Amino acid sequence: MDNAARSGPDPQVVKQAIAWALRLRNNRANVRLHAQCVRWREAHDDHELAWQRVQALQQELSSQMAAIPGARVALENVSQGVGRRQALKMLSGVILVGSAAWLSRDLTGWQRWTSDLATATGERRSVQLPDGARLQLNTDSAVDLDFNAQQRLITLVRGEILVTCGAPSSAPLLVQTRHGLFEGIDGRFAVRQDSDCTRLSVVSGNVAIHSPHSADGLSTQVHAGESYLVHHTHATLAPPLDMDMGAWVDGLIVTRNMRLAAFLSEVGRYRPGYLGCSAEASDLRLSGVFRLEDTDKLLAIVAQTLPVEVRYRTRWWVSLERSA
Template sequence: MPVDNLSLSRHAEPPQQVVRQAIHWLLRLRNNRGNSHLSRQCEQWRAEHHDHELAWQRVQSLQAELSHNLHSVPGAQVAFNTLENSVQGLDRRRALKLLSGAVLMGSAAWLAKDTQAWQQWSADYATVTGERRGFQLPDGTRIELNTASSVDLDYTAQQRLIKLTRGEIIVTCGGADEGAPFDRPLRVQSRHGTYEPLKARFILRQEGDCTRLSVTSGRVAIHSPQRTEVLAGQSYLIDRHQVRPAPPLDMDAGAWVDGLIVTRNMRLGDFLAEVGRYRQGFLTCASDVADLRLSGVFRLEDTDKLLAILPQTLPVQVRYRTRWWVTLERYT
């Protein structure tokens, strides 16, 4: 018999290949309703390995959640039925590609939601999606956390260490850092390196494969993976193997602390990826408008209002499939 989903580890994640197999079974069963032989084959596949059952439960749960969210939005019933009929009419290869993308995207959002909740409760300081907060530390250091970010403190008699575990932070040195020498230097750590500021204000943004350091005042010494001194106005990218100068940004790196995105000839696709950090759900644009450019100052407190003003300056229209699934398309 299939494994009871209540016994599955909440934080386990099946391989993507197995998730796609589960989607494949879902498609076959949906296209062959009432086929008892196929149902038994699916049950056998689920029983072969706990990853199979976990993937099946995740796909089924996500399908139910998406269905509930779509049905809970006024007017979305027609859109949902259209999507259902479209999937039924696709050949198996194209339908598998479509549903794989949707389910894997949803799984990522689901896992991110669980991760955010856990980190918010377990971290010393944390923010959720769309939230920005500032904190004054006991030694006078000021930290600002951007959306979906978290840090832990390790202050002992030997060290003062701020660990950036997720997201983006602005650190402004204070207290002992502004006065006489002391025996506990302040250090900040990301997944990719360790940084020691001296009377500095700087930004750390941690991505999957690297961390971007931007110094706005003072100087910061990068201790690992190789020692480098970064001065005010300079930015570097740090990964596990090297430190290198960062290419110029097409936006103000620290404007988010004031609730703003300030762009300079920024690609629409990149702009939407940035805005998407501050809202729940899926935000994208069609490929034929992704390279459109925009410059300006945009407020972050209401991302729906922000999106609504884009058609005033660009030949695009904003389409809401649901509250959580928004696409910008070329205006016709």
């Protein structure tokens, strides 16, 4: 199975499919628009795959619409003829968020089935590898393993891992991501794969970045306490972080004067749906140690620490807004 089949359609293609679904929902009689959507679907296999998944998941979501407060409000406003355009916009937003949540669950579930090791949203997992090394997976992560006499390869399909090197071996311990290839020489290191780059953080020991190479064509040596941002073509020393990159192993998020918007982006990785804050609250700063096993309780503690209120529009849509 190739990588494309393994990981499903690209997230950007998924967003395009959702956008097409919303446009057609709001313009059912537009024959020209329907024809344009058909051409988009036929342009690539991933387009059709994303489209079919969106359609299937929206059908499932439709059966749940009565349970979504935002959808009820929108439908009531439309039926009363009050603010039809605004109500339709709200309804489309609910459908978009709901579809994205269901679709994300579906794609992640597919990767959990096809990857050697994986975790669900909010789950963490620790595994001892055949060579004695310890592999820990953070929330919503997946890896493939290829261990043989020549190499010990961990391919990070998605998410974040922490590797503790085992006993020395003649076969190198390698971690592969979309952006680079890393060799754990000794000690402990974390690898987090985001959409635009991979972050390598060395807790102890040393790690070599083999790909991409440095400007002189040699591997980059990363030492304890250092972090690098690795792109397809280059690797750069990362600025100091406002959070402890390895605290998730203990079920914690540890912050140091962190922006609330950035903090919620991190916490959002451990719960389904949308978690964010208003523009007025985004620059508030937060320091402390927070437990991740119950993110609703965590948010309540944040509201006691900062001048914000937690607003639940639905169980999948939570926003923190600055107190009046």
